[in-house]
Amino acid sequence: MYLQVGGEDEDGxxxxxxxxxxxxxxxxxxxxxxxxxxxxxxxxxxxxxxQDVTQTVFLKAYQALATCDRQRRFFSWIYRILLxxxxxxxxxxxxxxxxxxxxxxxxxxxxxxxxxxTRQRVRKALLILPxxxxxxxxxxxxxxxxxxxxxxxxxxxxxxxxxxxFSARQRLCELLTAEKV
Amino acid sequence: MLERDDFELLQRQQDGELLPGESKRVEALLSTNxxxxxxxxxxxxxxxxxxxxxxxxxxxxxxRIMAMVQSAPSPRRSWLAEARNTIARATGxxxxxxxxxxxxxxxxxxxxxxxxxxxWGISTAAVLILVALYLGGIVPxxxxxxxxxxxxxxxxxxxxxxxxxxxxxxxxxxxxxxSETFDRLLKDPNARKMLGNSQFREFLATAGLNRELxxxxxxxxxxxxxxDANLARIFGDQDLAPALARPDIASALxxxxxxxxxxxxxxxxxxxxxxxxGGFADGKARGLFANDNFxxxxxxxxxxxxxxxxxFIDALFQGDRQASLNSAALDRAFHDKSLQLALEDxxxxxxxxxxxIQGAFTRDLLxxxxxxxxxxxLKNQAVAGALMSVELQDAFADxxxxxxxxAAAAKGAFSSAEMKAVLSNALFSTALADSxxxxxxxxxxxxxxxxxxxxxxxxxxxxxLAALTQTGFTAALQQPAFATALGRGxx
Numbered sequence: 001m002y003l004q005v006g007g008e009d010e011d012g013x014x015x016x017x018x019x020x021x022x023x024x025x026x027x028x029x030x031x032x033x034x035x036x037x038x039x040x041x042x043x044x045x046x047x048x049x050x051q052d053v054t055q056t057v058f059l060k061a062y063q064a065l066a067t068c069d070r071q072r073r074f075f076s077w078i079y080r081i082l083l084x085x086x087x088x089x090x091x092x093x094x095x096x097x098x099x100x101x102x103x104x105x106x107x108x109x110x111x112x113x114x115x116x117x118t119r120q121r122v123r124k125a126l127l128i129l130p131x132x133x134x135x136x137x138x139x140x141x142x143x144x145x146x147x148x149x150x151x152x153x154x155x156x157x158x159x160x161x162x163x164x165x166f167s168a169r170q171r172l173c174e175l176l177t178a179e180k181v
Numbered sequence: 182m183l184e185r186d187d188f189e190l191l192q193r194q195q196d197g198e199l200l201p202g203e204s205k206r207v208e209a210l211l212s213t214n215x216x217x218x219x220x221x222x223x224x225x226x227x228x229x230x231x232x233x234x235x236x237x238x239x240x241x242x243x244x245r246i247m248a249m250v251q252s253a254p255s256p257r258r259s260w261l262a263e264a265r266n267t268i269a270r271a272t273g274x275x276x277x278x279x280x281x282x283x284x285x286x287x288x289x290x291x292x293x294x295x296x297x298x299x300x301w302g303i304s305t306a307a308v309l310i311l312v313a314l315y316l317g318g319i320v321p322x323x324x325x326x327x328x329x330x331x332x333x334x335x336x337x338x339x340x341x342x343x344x345x346x347x348x349x350x351x352x353x354x355x356x357x358x359x360s361e362t363f364d365r366l367l368k369d370p371n372a373r374k375m376l377g378n379s380q381f382r383e384f385l386a387t388a389g390l391n392r393e394l395x396x397x398x399x400x401x402x403x404x405x406x407x408x409d410a411n412l413a414r415i416f417g418d419q420d421l422a423p424a425l426a427r428p429d430i431a432s433a434l435x436x437x438x439x440x441x442x443x444x445x446x447x448x449x450x451x452x453x454x455x456x457x458x459g460g461f462a463d464g465k466a467r468g469l470f471a472n473d474n475f476x477x478x479x480x481x482x483x484x485x486x487x488x489x490x491x492x493f494i495d496a497l498f499q500g501d502r503q504a505s506l507n508s509a510a511l512d513r514a515f516h517d518k519s520l521q522l523a524l525e526d527x528x529x530x531x532x533x534x535x536x537x538i539q540g541a542f543t544r545d546l547l548x549x550x551x552x553x554x555x556x557x558x559l560k561n562q563a564v565a566g567a568l569m570s571v572e573l574q575d576a577f578a579d580x581x582x583x584x585x586x587x588a589a590a591a592k593g594a595f596s597s598a599e600m601k602a603v604l605s606n607a608l609f610s611t612a613l614a615d616s617x618x619x620x621x622x623x624x625x626x627x628x629x630x631x632x633x634x635x636x637x638x639x640x641x642x643x644x645x646l647a648a649l650t651q652t653g654f655t656a657a658l659q660q661p662a663f664a665t666a667l668g669r670g671x672x
Binding site: 017018020022025026029030033034037038042050051054055058059062063064065066115118119121122123137141142144165166169170172173176177 | 216220223224226228230231237238245246247251256
């Protein structure tokens with residue numbers, strides 16, 4: 001039922017944390033900080049902010065561990081906290097304007113200005129997507145998770161992940177090509 | 182328009198999952214189909230955005246996070262926290278924040294921190310009451326210690342509750358919190374507003390209330406309040422909340438009759454009336470709840486029963502009478518014990534429920550309600566019919582007349598068994614229904630007569646009362662000259 005983390009299932013780790021063993025939280029951090037950071041950095045466009053947000057999210061998750069719904073994956077819970085934290089950061093940063101992008105493009109051939117604008121448009125389009133579609137896009141492309149990992153994280157069948165991803169990409173393409181963002 | 186197969190092909194290309202031979206298909210597609218090129222460009226933009234540089238966390242990220250975790254207080258097992266988590270999930274979508282990026286409103290979830298403010302704002306008491314409501318009573322503490330107690334949870338936030346007071350089986354509580362009912366309650370903006378009201382929570386947390394939580398009726402009453410948008414809105418009203426914190430109102434809510442009244446569909450129906458809702462919503466009636474007499478009246482189950490009458494509510498709130506809700510007359514009316522006594526009378530309530538009577542009270546119902554004579558008259562349908570007379574309404578609305586009727590002698594007269602017999606006499610009623618008689622009664626002279634101790638003393642006379650029951654006498658009453666004479670006290 002629960003994902004195995006370092007030979008121990010997540011539920012067991014959470015139980016140990018709740019019993020006062022904070023070291024039991026470390027395997028969870030090790031397992032999930034990377035995909036969470038990737039999502040954060042690509043949503044926020046800033047490594048520094050992504051780092052802060054990721055730390056904050058793990059701290060919040062730890063302190064609120066008793067409220068974690070054991071029926072769901074730990075990742076899906078903390079991932080939701082992360083998304084909320086990122087969105088809150090974006091809102092606090094500039095409530096009605098485009099998202100800052102301080103990171104250079106990976107494609108040197110592309111006009112840097114154009115590349116930044118493109119990334120901003122993609123991020124804006126992502127915010128328009130329905131939550132379920134945005135989740136799979138972020139986890140697949142931003143967190144670079146495999147289908148089965150996404151399925152496990154979200155607690156849905158792999159087939160559903162693929163189906164959602166198809167729809168999400170299709171919708172994203174519509175938004176981007178129609179210049180709606 | 183791009184075919185599904187073609188779009189899937191482009192996706193596989195972006196994912197690096199093309200099958201042998203599909204590269205040529207992609208090339209052909211891109212060279213011949215503009216939509217395909219647009220889609221490919223969009224997918225490329227997504228990929229490039231996603232794989233922008235510096236996507237790896239710093240090497241010491243885990244150590245940093247764990248250092249923060251190690252210095253933080255240990256998380257604790259908390260039934261209450263789990264309850265709050267349920268609330269958070271249930272309310273999460275309600276607290277979404279519109280995040281506008283390009284002018285298009287995008288509904289997104291608010292941050293966990295902001296949500297927490299609201300979640301934590303819903304106190305222990307609210308959770309307790311919701312659980313108690315669902316369970317319809319409180320399960321005694323289990324001896325094996327396997328059950329979480331509300332009392333224990335409450336001690337964490339508010340020491341006035343103890344484990345001995347109330348306890349709910351954890352399994353039942355959790356089942357409730359996972360139920361659609363709980364979810365619906367918490368998603369209901371009105372219920373949430375009510376629960377978010379600190380004074381309402383204070384009310385819930387009052388020491389005497391704990392015992393009452395064990396009452397299924399009390400639970401039912403509050404559940405009705407919480408689940409009914411109208412009632413929840415009313416009880417969540419910031420102006421009403423102070424009333425709920427009053428011990429007498431809290432005690433009243435704990436009364437079986439009051440609970441039954443609140444749980445009564447008629448009450449819900451009454452509060453569902455647009456006139457009532459409007460009265461509370463637009464602030465016209467809010468002053469009522471700052472009125473001690475009105476609140477005191479509300480603590481009377483029979484007043485609540487009367488409020489359960491759609492017609493009575495209509496009478497109170499419709500039309501011009503809304504303006505008088507804060508009037509001194511209302512104050513007096515609800516302060517008047519005779520009204521409270523009258524409302525205890527099923528016949529009075531039935532009379533008040535009569536649409537004809539409702540129609541009659543276009544002037545000043547509340548002023549009239551002060552009159553015990555009026556209350557007595559209400560029991561008679563014919564009298565009620567007479568009250569349709571504008572003149573008589575004027576008479577009852579006349580403060581001088583009411584003062585006169587409040588006079589000890591007049592009260593005695595109207596409260597006597599004989600006078601009641603007169604008032605219930607069909608002929609007398611018929612006489613009253615006559616506009617001329619009503620005119621006579623409403624005349625200044627008649628008012629003077631009522632104010633006259635001699636006249637009221639005469640009214641108590643068995644002979645006079647006997648006369649009033651005589652057809653001939655009542656027929657005479659219909660004669661203006663006779664009525665005028667009566668008014669002059671020349672009889």
